[in-house]
Amino acid sequence: MAFNASLIPQPTLVFLFFNVFAALMLHVTRLPLWLIVFSLAALSWRMFMFSGRVPKPNWYMKLALVSAGFYGVYASYGTDLTIESMVSLLIAGVMLKPLEVEKHQSSYLLIFLNYFLCALLFLFDRTPLDFLLVIVVMTLTLGSQVLVHLYDQPNRMASLKLGFGLLLKSLPLALLLFLVLPRLGPLWTLTVPTQSGVVGLSDSMSPGSIAQLGENDELAFRVKLLDNPLPMNQRYWRAFTLSEFDGETWQQGRFYQANRASDFFNDDQPSVRYEIMIEPHEKNWLFAIGGSKPLTPEITVHSDATLESRKRLYNQWQYKVESNISELLPQSNLSRSERIRYTRLPSGSNEKAQDFARQLNEQTADLPQFISALRSFISDKDFSYTLSPGTFDGDDQIDEFLFESKSGFCSYYAGSVAFLLRSIDVPARVVLGYMGGEENQLSNALSVYQYDAHAWVEVFFEGQGWLRLDPTAWVAPERVESGLQRAIPSEFQGFKSQSPWLRELRKRWQAFDYYWNDWMLSYKGNQQQAILQDLWGERTANELIGILTVAFVLLGLGLFSFLWWDQKSKPVSYEQKVYQALFTWLVTIDAANQGAVDRKSIAIPLHLKGLTMQGVCRELTKRLPHLEASLNALNKQVSAALYQPNANGLDKSKTRQLLSMIKILKKTV
Template identity: 55%
Template sequence: MSKSALIPQATLFYLFLSVFCALMLHVMRLPLWLVVFSLTALAWRMAIFSGKMPKPNWMLKFCLVSGGFLGIYFSYGAQLSIEGMVSLLIAGVMLKPLEVEKQADSYLLLFLNYFLCALIFLFDRTPLIFLLAFLVMLQTLSAQVLVHFQELPRRKESLSVAFGLFLKTLPLAVVLFVVLPRIGPLWTLNIPTKSGVVGLSDSMSPGSIASLGESDDLAFRVELKGGTLPMADRYWRGFTLSRYDGFEWQRDRMYLQGPQEQYQIDGVPSVQYRVLLEPHEKNWLFAVGLPITLSEEVQQSHDGSLYRKRKVYNQWQYQVEAQLTSLLPQMSLSAAERKLYTSLPSNVSLGTRELAKNFNERYPSVPDFLAVVKRYIESEGFVYTLSPGDYSGENQIDDFLFNSKTGFCAYYAGALTFMLRSIDVPARVVLGYMGGEDNAISNTISVYQYEAHAWVEVYIEGKGWLRVDPTAWVSPDRVESGLQRALPNEFKGFTSEWSWLRDLRRQLQAFDYFWNDWMVSYKGSRQQSLLNNIWGDRTGTEIAWLVASVLMCLVAGLFFFLWLDQRRAARTYSQKIYDQLYFWLHSDSKEKEIQGLTVNQIVVGLKIQHPQLAQELDVLNKDIHSYIYAPDSKSQESLKTPNLLQRIKQLRKASK
């Protein structure tokens, strides 16, 4: 068909159906107005085709484009974000159908549709999304086939052709995925999302962590390299907060200094694990215990926290070997460190200062002081809850300890750190996660945002930083069994009384982990290991030649199949009928093939070979001639049904 020819209505509908499917991939992340805007544009174009609506003139097109830009601006602002750019592209793609009339116009829309399908992987790479994106791409390819080959009688045939093309290119795609090295892109897309991601922030105020308790988003998953990890040891340390201004705890730049001298504690067991971290648009990492060895790109800061120089915008994987201990060794503190970890704002929460000094007078040692604070918390009716109410003002710690006595982990950690500093004992708040959901199928631990936690590290002279969790004093179940057991009425994660549903969820989680683990970690040493298993222990040059040979064979095979398809497509229906008859005649004859036979001559030869089918062959011969010399296409179609080729095959089968 000429590229200037108009597109039939059925083809146009199929094309716009592909655009609609691509839109549905992104619908959960789009503002409502853009969804309505897109659907209206598609409906308008179909109404134009049926003559119910006029085509938009240049002024109306200008208003639509301007309205799209303004809508994106008011929805996302002037700040650059991934969602804003994708939404802007979607707005443009949805207006493009208003201009599509001819075959040449449709190709640009099809290629934009492929691009929209690929953009979904900026936000989600789960197996379900891969499946949905594949189906939409297959639908788009089917629409492209229908646009290109207008003579296809049914859309079902275009889908079959599209699927056949996919199957032919699949081996090449698999080989390219397996053998080509993972080379980083020439550009890096490190653009934050507009809404950000749910996760820890670099400051802590009362209620900040409690808000994470409302989220069941996945934070990271951990695969243990043998052994188990008891719940009481699952303190996934993130970073420390050292400064307090009376309202919130904040990080200090001292952590940017080089790491402390590494120590190992004799007789303490160690564990190896691999972390698959979800994107959180920060550079801090999480680890349990005392890190001993780390994978590449993982750095250790002055306060013992782990971080990556680049922020984590995509799923990222790292490995850690750590000792399971609550002590972070540090033999001594510098004067600057001691000042930082004991400083407090003046005239803030004076009641708490007085209480701490009274305890310290009677119990001067740090262990005894902690013990008496624990008894105070246990005896005064403190409550652990996600909804403690609002604490505002500079005396928020006094309000918590003496009035409300209800709070989440951040309240208890902040109060204990304040009390320790009130008696000149170095202390700091630690933010991270506590707990995790086990999955025996994948041997992983899934840590969710609702397991965000805060605890305290207190400095023990000559030893180091000791982990103390005051939340365990008021709610032991939080540490021993997890948040669900501690707060069953406020828990926001998955719960079900049906064992089959829990098992199904674990199966899906395991599949999702294996999928993401393969997609993320298939590079470097893992890829080299697989290639060695396939090719054996060969040099890089030998592997390169083998890979090149395989690729050449695959490409040659692909072109061969395409050539066969083109050759089949080039033969008319009449030629296919002749080929079937000619092949039948000479496959059942031992005589030398005779070229240039007519259909009548072939039928005569078949009647001699199979006299019992003489009557059927005469009827077939008559129908074939009627089809070839039919005066119009309607007569041809009536003779084509039942299929003449099928009748030839049936007669040939009956002759045996």
């Protein structure tokens, strides 16, 4: 189309490229450096093309650039498809596109890809601030889309204003769609992981693995307590257990699904019901305290009483659980294979520790005494709790920790205590998960951050079950009672300001963030139904469809009446009505004389145009001489009404009278 083939003026192009740049900036923290340089170089090249000193890229330059983009993405990300690599490829493509944007037709793809790029930010970041930024860049892009259509008279401010106006006008419908449109499940399974992996627990525990998390203040999950409160020292969120020890690393063993979902849940015990909003961690494990009964489908309970989602969590997910508040996980006895698994140690590792455990066992009468002896050993001696214990090089790391450095964090203590217990053939396992949770009264929810990651021990008492032991609490009780920040203020990386209003602000922000999560990010399914029910009560699906249909019909009618009202013709004066009736009659007579079927199929001859009232009557008299008297009378009446002294023009009744008179005259012909 020729009108689209015209060149875009320079100001429009500059504005358009600025928007592309803004979209690039949205993603900038995640992009490899070369891609940022590549993008800026491509944009500057395009800018320099304006001055004419830099040539347009020809086809082999373009080919080279595209290949360079592909190669760069390959070099940075390898051949594994990840969301990051795909987004980077898209960004490389979008950044090269301006090099060939000159005409109107070619600008559209760039604009649309810019929208797309904005929205893809939400694959990685989902905070309210991110949403705001995306809306800002989208408004700018909308402005440039309007600007393109002002052709050679670009006006940036006017376009931006109009674009913003369009966005505002679009919000009500968008909100309606967001509220009522049912959310479909994924159309096909997506197994594309994010590149960096997600911060969180790893499925094995080697020294140092949790220390990294200690420095990370990202949200892990949120808990909404549905009935009872949960005291701080009971907030042990179990993720999974580690049963295999190879002398250095604790690893997950193979687990079997429990016989019944409620094997570990005791209805008589005090319990708490809660809902967990979990951030995507790309693994299957879920969090729960103690013996739990999942209230959401798609959850498996394992033989170690941990919960697992049937699908990997690439997206936020919500589930409900009911758990006993108890330090004991009931299990009457262990199977032979379980007993072997939970007492197995590699031969000849950490001899000193094993000897120490056996000595201690001989000095004590039973298991509880052994445990309290361990406790006094760890809390009395000069053990310290730190996130940076230094590295151990030797093979016998537990020996080194227990008898030399004596400083470490939860995984060191948990691993060592489990080892000591196994040394005397007591079944024990390490549990990985999170401990704690920051309370927010405004949103009535607990936020658990990555730095709350924790490891502890479960020890088996014959005939009773697994008892929770937290050796970290022996050395640093503050860690359990008030969280990581109190335990090691100097090493804490999370929010640590003491200013009261900053803390208050943070609380409010967290509450807002919570509602944002609750409303914006996880609004679907049951919650959606609940909201819709609140809005218009209990309705069946058919009623809902009925209501929606009626709403859309009303909306359509509204639109049509608006269009009708918008184009309503100007009011016609009474004189004009009479004139029009006479004139139409005249033209109809002429049309009939010329053999035309319809008056409208002929045009009004020049000599009839612009006739006065009197003129029309004269012309009519020419064609219908026998009506001369009547026509004259008619003309006189109109003239009298218009031109006599004190005349006010025709009124309604007079007009009606005249029109019916014309009708009668017509019939006489």
